[in-house]
Amino acid sequence: MPIIAKVGRKDIGVRFTILAIYLLLILGGITMVYPFLLMVKISISSKMDNDDYGLPRFLYDENLLMAKYLNERHSYWTGPMALRYHRDYGIWKDLITPVAQKVYPLDDSTRVDRIRKAAEKLKNDLEARIHPKDQRLITAKNLILSHLQRILARKTPYDDPLLTRLFERNYVELGERLGEIRDPKHSSVLRIIRKDIKNLEALRSPKFDLNDKKVMADVQRLGIEWLNYKKTLPLELKQVNFMNYSNNGKNQRAFQEFVKKKYGGDISRVNRIYEDGVTYFSEILAPHGGSIFGVVRSRYSAKDRDWIAFNKTLKEEEFCVRYWEGNEARWGEFFADQVKRYALKNAPEKYHRWEAYFNTEYSVEAINDILGTSFIQASCLSLPLPDKGLLKNRVVRGIWKRFLLENRENLNFLRINVTKKLQERFSEYLQKKYGTVSRLNRVLSRELSEGGTKFRRFEDYELAANRPLETMAMRRDWDEFVRTQCPIEYIQYYSYEARWRDYLRQKYAKIENFNKTLKTRRYRSFSEVPAPFAEYDLYDYLKHRKGLRWRFVWANYRYALDRLFFNGRAAYNTLVLVALSLFTALTVNPLAAYALSRFRLSYAHKVLLFFLATMAFPPEVTMIPNFLLIKELGLLNSYAALVLPGMANGFSIFLLKGFFDSIPLSLYEAAELDGANNFQMFYKITLPLSKPVLAVIALNTFMYVYGSYLWALLICPARKFWTIMVFVTQFQQVQLPHQTMAALVLAALPPLIVFVLCQKVIMRGIVIPQSK
Numbered sequence: 001m002p003i004i005a006k007v008g009r010k011d012i013g014v015r016f017t018i019l020a021i022y023l024l025l026i027l028g029g030i031t032m033v034y035p036f037l038l039m040v041k042i043s044i045s046s047k048m049d050n051d052d053y054g055l056p057r058f059l060y061d062e063n064l065l066m067a068k069y070l071n072e073r074h075s076y077w078t079g080p081m082a083l084r085y086h087r088d089y090g091i092w093k094d095l096i097t098p099v100a101q102k103v104y105p106l107d108d109s110t111r112v113d114r115i116r117k118a119a120e121k122l123k124n125d126l127e128a129r130i131h132p133k134d135q136r137l138i139t140a141k142n143l144i145l146s147h148l149q150r151i152l153a154r155k156t157p158y159d160d161p162l163l164t165r166l167f168e169r170n171y172v173e174l175g176e177r178l179g180e181i182r183d184p185k186h187s188s189v190l191r192i193i194r195k196d197i198k199n200l201e202a203l204r205s206p207k208f209d210l211n212d213k214k215v216m217a218d219v220q221r222l223g224i225e226w227l228n229y230k231k232t233l234p235l236e237l238k239q240v241n242f243m244n245y246s247n248n249g250k251n252q253r254a255f256q257e258f259v260k261k262k263y264g265g266d267i268s269r270v271n272r273i274y275e276d277g278v279t280y281f282s283e284i285l286a287p288h289g290g291s292i293f294g295v296v297r298s299r300y301s302a303k304d305r306d307w308i309a310f311n312k313t314l315k316e317e318e319f320c321v322r323y324w325e326g327n328e329a330r331w332g333e334f335f336a337d338q339v340k341r342y343a344l345k346n347a348p349e350k351y352h353r354w355e356a357y358f359n360t361e362y363s364v365e366a367i368n369d370i371l372g373t374s375f376i377q378a379s380c381l382s383l384p385l386p387d388k389g390l391l392k393n394r395v396v397r398g399i400w401k402r403f404l405l406e407n408r409e410n411l412n413f414l415r416i417n418v419t420k421k422l423q424e425r426f427s428e429y430l431q432k433k434y435g436t437v438s439r440l441n442r443v444l445s446r447e448l449s450e451g452g453t454k455f456r457r458f459e460d461y462e463l464a465a466n467r468p469l470e471t472m473a474m475r476r477d478w479d480e481f482v483r484t485q486c487p488i489e490y491i492q493y494y495s496y497e498a499r500w501r502d503y504l505r506q507k508y509a510k511i512e513n514f515n516k517t518l519k520t521r522r523y524r525s526f527s528e529v530p531a532p533f534a535e536y537d538l539y540d541y542l543k544h545r546k547g548l549r550w551r552f553v554w555a556n557y558r559y560a561l562d563r564l565f566f567n568g569r570a571a572y573n574t575l576v577l578v579a580l581s582l583f584t585a586l587t588v589n590p591l592a593a594y595a596l597s598r599f600r601l602s603y604a605h606k607v608l609l610f611f612l613a614t615m616a617f618p619p620e621v622t623m624i625p626n627f628l629l630i631k632e633l634g635l636l637n638s639y640a641a642l643v644l645p646g647m648a649n650g651f652s653i654f655l656l657k658g659f660f661d662s663i664p665l666s667l668y669e670a671a672e673l674d675g676a677n678n679f680q681m682f683y684k685i686t687l688p689l690s691k692p693v694l695a696v697i698a699l700n701t702f703m704y705v706y707g708s709y710l711w712a713l714l715i716c717p718a719r720k721f722w723t724i725m726v727f728v729t730q731f732q733q734v735q736l737p738h739q740t741m742a743a744l745v746l747a748a749l750p751p752l753i754v755f756v757l758c759q760k761v762i763m764r765g766i767v768i769p770q771s772k
Contacts, residue, residue, distance in 0.1 A: 036748065043742035044553045046071065050738045059549060066541045069548055073540070074320065075243045122196035216542065221518050222532040223539025229503050231316050236467060237496055238319040240311065243286060251318060256281045258310045273302045279719065282567040317540065321496035321531075334406075338399040405488050414482055415492045418463050422490055427458040429481050443473050501526045556742035563731065564746065569720055570727035577642050577712075577723060578705055584647040585701040586694060592648060593656030594682050598668070608657065611650035623711060630715055641715040642723075646705065652697045659693045660686060699758055703751060 045056050048071045049064065058064045230238070242250040260281045263269050270284070271277055278284055287303050416422065434440040437455050444453040455461050463481075468474040482491065492498075505526050508514040515523060523529050565571050596604045614622075626645050635641040663686065671681045687694070709725040716722070722730070728747050732740035 036745075039741045039745050039748075042738050043556050043745050045738045046552070046555070047736055047738070050736075058552060065545075065548060065552075066538070068552060069541050069544065070537055072249070073241050073537075075241065075249060118196070125192055125196055218519055219535045219538050219542070222535040225518060226500075226532050226536040226539075227316060229500055230319060230321065232503060233321065233496065233499065234466065235308070235311055237321055237499070238311075239321070240286070240314065241318055241320050251314070252286060253282075254314075255286050255307070255310050256284050258313070259284055259306060262306065275301075276303075280567040282563065317543075334403050335399060338402065342395060342399075401488060404491055415466050416463070416482055416486055416490045417492065418465050419490070422486065423459070423463050425485065426463040426481055427461070429485050430458045430461060430477070433477075433480075444471060446471075446473070497531045500531050501529060504529060556739050557746065559739055560731075560743040560746055564724070564727065564743070568722065568727060570722050570724050573639075573721055574706065574724045576639060578702060580639065580643045581646055581701055581705040582698055584643060585649065585652065585697060588647045589649060589652040589697060590656055590687065590690070590694070591682075593653045593660055594686055596653070597657045597660035598678070598682075608654060611653050614650040619711070623714065626711075627714055635715075637716050637718040637721050639721075642712060642721075645711075646701070649697075649701075652700070655693060655697065656690065659690055663689055695758060699754065702754060706751060 041054075041056065042050055045052065046068060048068055049056055049058060058068045240251050243252050259270060263273070265281075267278065267281060270281075274284075276284075287301070287307050430440060434443070437458060440458070440461065441453045441455055453461075464474075464478060467478055504514055508517065511523055511525055511529075514526070514529070595601075596608060601607070630636060630641045630645070635644070667685055668681055671685060676684070707725060708723070709729060712723045713726045713729075716726075724747050728740075728743050731743050735743075
């Protein structure tokens with residue numbers, strides 16, 4: 001019988017009441033679904049965008065998708081990227097603007113004119129509309145005017161780090177100051193100047209147009225050229241990409257599979273050889289941040305040798321060139337200081353002209369004016385400066401020699417010009433260090449897997465131009481000789497960019513051939529050609545663009561599933577625990593309830609009262625005595641400890657007894673007349689009729705066992721007995737939030753699926769006992 005009759009439903013008040021009830025139910029449903037959707041949203045994000053509100057932007061924003069890909073490719077290492085693009089990064093999303101600025105160069109004549117016009121308009125508006133006596137705005141105004149003057153004065157308005165940082169800071173400051181002033185007369189000034197700033201920034205920070213076939217063709221040509229150049233580099237100048245440790249990057253997993261295959265999946269053998277103590281192959285990390293070539297040790301370890309062997313199996317696109325941030329900063333400070341000293345001594349009038357910029361950061365205009373050079377942009381002044389073209393300047397060459405002399409013990413990528421005289425000096429060094437050739441052979445042969453060395457004289461040990469990789473002993477000899485014995489005139493800094501320019505000289509001979517073939521901006525010499533990091537990054541993104549969105553959506557889930565199913569036994573343990581618990585709950589509880597209901601014992605109510613008394617104590621109270629009992633029985637860290645305490649449940653027995661009492665006795669009497677025994681009646685009459693309530697008990701048992709955390713951790717602290725709930729709790733302590741959310745979503749799916757599939761059974765289990 002319905003609660004509200006059909007006639008009563010026609011009343012307007014009743015209808016509003018029903019509507020209110022439905023709205024409350026919908027609101028309650030939203031409050032339940034919203035947290036789950038929030039978990040899903042965070043689970044498909046990454047460290048770059050997990051703080052975004054709403055739908056992750058990479059799903060519909062091409063620029064953010066590219067930033068996310070480069071984020072993963074460069075393993076979150078923002079320091080080297082900031083130096084490569086000559087720009088500071090607060091977050092990885094800021095990467096898009098400098099990539100676009102490099103791909104769409106600012107020395108295009110049309111854009112130059114437009115930038116100058118926009119800068120001129122902003123300059124005029126600042127001077128005309130902000131009064132010189134307005135102290136609240138005058139500081140930001142003057143700073144912006146000084147930088148606008150630099151744009152208007154320079155021949156090529158490129159994007160150097162000083163310009164970018166100071167422009168952005170002062171634009172923000174001026175906007176904030178204008179926003180703080182509530183005087184109506186400033187409202188129009190605010191709108192005009194903000195519009196000018198927006199127009200100028202739009203020209204300086206172009207947006208990507210991936211459908212621009214001409215630009216993308218230029219990008220592809222430069223990208224392929226850079227890829228071919230990387231093939232000529234030795235391993236010591238390369239860094240493996242996709243090595244994100246917190247997200248178990250692609251090549252990190254590939255190295256783990258390499259080790260697993262090499263040692264036949266025997267983790268104990270790996271621990272013995274690596275002198276490690278990992279439990280699973282997924283815990284093996286690449287040595288020294290993915291590169292061993294900057295680390296000096298007494299000898300290569302077994303893991304080091306395996307890492308070198310793994311590097312040799314990778315494709316060229318899996319590498320990026322190594323970039324030494326410390327050397328870059330050291331050179332920048334040293335170079336600016338030396339130019340400042342040179343100007344004070346030889347050109348004081350020029351020094352005073354550029355003094356303000358030396359107090360912040362050296363500018364290209366100041367360097368060109370003082371030294372008589374013709375650098376186009378700041379990247380020409382980066383650490384790989386001393387190539388064949390740039391060292392033609394006498395002052396620059398002298399600065400470089402002083403820099404090498406003072407810093408060669410801290411520099412990487414040193415190369416020496418080996419001559420007969422230097423080889424003789426190296427042989428003398430070896431003789432002084434080792435004494436005899438036999439001792440030299442013994443030391444070098446310890447780390448060689450085959451043959452060893454068989455030098456007859458010290459002169460047979462040839463001095464290498466680059467740092468050797470065969471053994472740490474050879475590398476140590478080379479380092480010590482170069483940094484203590486080698487004359488400064490033989491030492492070169494041969495980095496990736498110096499190699500890049502030499503590679504172009506060798507391939508194209510003339511800069512005109514390079515400009516014509518690659519259709520780049522009109523460079524005047526190979527010394528001005530910077531490394532095409534931005535172009536290659538964009539080329540690499542376009543090459544792997546297809547399917548990226550879905551890959552990022554499922555990335556965290558793949559990682560969580562890998563840890564859940566293949567790097568532990570949590571899923572297996574939970575499956576075993578649920579299966580055994582369901583079996584015992586659907587066996588012990590019905591048998592106990594059948595005995596109390598069928599045999600009409602005189603003390604049955606006392607037994608039932610005892611069962612119900614167990615419900616008066618919360619699990620936290622009974623946990624300690626149960627733990628002590630399990631410990632005394634010696635069952636800790638076993639499946640028995642997880643299953644036995646929950647075999648019988650007072651509430652389940654009480655519910656089943658009530659349901660069994662409602663079954664007509666005539667059914668049992670008829671079965672007895674047919675010769676059925678008690679077990680047959682229980683199996684063929686009681687259980688089939690009790691399916692709804694048995695389903696409720698099975699569901700409650702599943703939910704309790706599956707969601708149990710504290711008890712499972714207390715009695716089975718060993719990792720090999722962790723359940724999914726224990727695994728997820730431990731997982732979130734060491735993983736990032738988005739990975740934890742992915743694990744939580746996966747853990748929430750089984751109860752959700754069971755609930756959706758068993759709704760009718762659950763309702764029958766609730767309604768039928770009440771009707772009975």
